[in-house]
Amino acid sequence: MNHFLAVAALIFAVTFMFMLPLVPALVELRRKSDARPLNVVQQHAGEIRHFANSFREYIKGLEPILQECVAAGTSATGTLPDGEEYVVLGRTDEPLVRALEQRDSTHPVVMACGVDLIVPDEAAFSRDIYAAGRFFGGERNSYRAILGEKNVHLGASSRVLRWVHAVGEFTADLGCRLLGRVSSDSFIRLHADCSFLRLNAPRIEIGRTATDAEATTPSSDLPINVGSETLQRVLHDGDFEIHAGQVISSNIVVRGSLHIRSGARICGSVKSVKDMVLEDGVAVKGSLISARKMRIGRDCAVHGPVVAERELAIAAGTRCGAREHPTTVSAPRIDVEEGAVVFGTLWAREFGQVVASR
């Protein structure tokens, strides 16, 4: 091989090696197989009822069949526009529902019921369920999703994999596992040992709670000051303590741990960079934010959002938000004791559970 060819071969080889990593890039540039903008949700705001609303829209076409079946006391089967099979029930009795449940493992179908639906114990449904009437679930059942136009009741130790929405009241008996979203247009009640992720209702009661009239929380004594931003912001470096019964008329930011002694009242909002502890009977007019753990004692009242970045424990008798001022209570992990009430959203990003009252 002469020198000229050797140099040419070297240049070619180097150029080839340099271009090699660019080949996939050139192919992608030409084909534009992944050139669309990232999907940014424009149309909805992450509402908890999004799936329920979509499902209602999805089965809207079944409405005439549902009415016919209810009138005739019969049932009907068919296929939805996307190929999904459905069964419409105009009447329910245990053998019929049991038969559907047993068929579910091999041939699952979307179920729409025009009357009250009573599901026997130890049943599992892997497709969404629509109930135009009331829904009564037996014990140890498993559901994918339920949309109830009236009340929805889950028996003890039942499980929901994706979502439940009740236009009426929603109740879950002991030990239910609610793995997705649960919402109600009126009321949610969870009993002891239930676990949850995201709940939303005008009123969420944990176990048996006092009525508004019976409540002993001190919130009503505080002046309404929803826009607590107008108050002065006071910064404290290091740990800080608010004494028992003390009344604070400012917003407070603590760059350490914060301990609020029993009966203290804060007309503004509170933030702590480390742990926050509220003893019994504390009232806060604004928000409560902790960058770590937060523990709220018995019979406290918080009007604004409650956010803990690590863990949150709420004791019995505590009320977050108010009927006319719904709010959000949020943390990756939440333990909430029977007797607590939340007006609005209770959202455990990783795990939430109801703890039996001491």
Add this chain to the structure above:
Amino acid sequence: MLWLRAMIYALYVIVFVICIYTGRHYWFTLNRLFGFQRHPYIDIDTAEWPPVTVLVAAHNEEKVVANILDALMAVKYPADKMLVIPVNDRSTDRTREIIDTFVEKFPGRIQPFHRAGGKGGKAAALKDAMELVTTEVILIFDADYIPGAGLIRQLVAPFFDLEVGGVMGRVVPMNAGTNLLTRLLDLERSGGYQVDQQARMNLRLVPQHGGTVAGVRLSALREIGGWNENSLTEDTDLTYRLLLNGWKTVYQNRSECYEEVPEVWPVRIKQIMRWAKGHNQAMMTYGLRLLLGKHRATLRERIDGTLLLGVYAMAPITLVGWALALGVFYQGVAPLHGVIALLSLTAYAALGNLAAFFEIAAAARLDGTRKRISLLPFLILGFGVSIFSVSRAAVSQVSDLVTGAEFHWDKTERFRKVL
């Protein structure tokens, strides 16, 4: 020789600084892939929402302003608690006419601020528009952005935290697929927001206020003296003044908003040169004070904030490093017998150069967009253009200081069709 020794020591310092930035890239990327992710305010979906003012900065924005006003009128936020103020800054096109049409169509919901004169620049326009603002929470958008239905709530939610003075959402290019430049900018944005900004949020460092898809607390703004009309990048300036005064800026990675990125290189070059000048200006103004001054920033905020201020200075420093390396090489000098140099070179080639690519690839993975990663080799082109543009900006900034020349504000050209 003394000058040769000085060159070698300067080279060592530059390599050391580059290593710090390399390590920072890896730290951020690994944190995003494996660390604890902070999104503390994104779950606040129910609350007594406070009144909010949305400022839309618009200077000759006839191509885009109708889109953002349409989108803002459709957001899910109590209509009686949200006031939109389009800040029409000396526009000479149909911007005013379009805004006035919306004012008629949505009475009481849009209050226009038509600015006919005064100092140029976004900060000056926002400063003048503040006379109309009465709400504690202010959101700011550039006119080419298109907010989704839930974005306003998401950007307002962090203000329930009293430490928060500023909020920044994520910017997503909507014209990503137009050409090579837009695709590269899409990747860069992905790395910058999905990894860089979120990692800073996770690690409680200094997420940067971007001046659009962003919010600021009125009391915090007043406390720090309002908008700085002398700043070339009012967002960077705001970030540091908030930090120095005990306020936090938080980043909301899930509060995404479409924007339009430049589609031609000259526009991109002008844009990045303006950013570089503004950033360097902030570095000169706040750098020493942030690192060593007496204020409430934590140690990690001081260090990260200083490094963040230096990112645009790294381009000319890298160029100087290359020149020094070549100079030293052609002087026949092999520092430390060449062994360290060889090891450094191979280590940097293997790890250092890859740091930014690693970050962007990780961002693409987190975004679930796999195939666009294959465009990574082309990023060398984007980096090449950036390094020279940013260096040119630094040189011209120094020469402007010497000659006393004033900065000329270049508006970023839009590419959407006029409605």
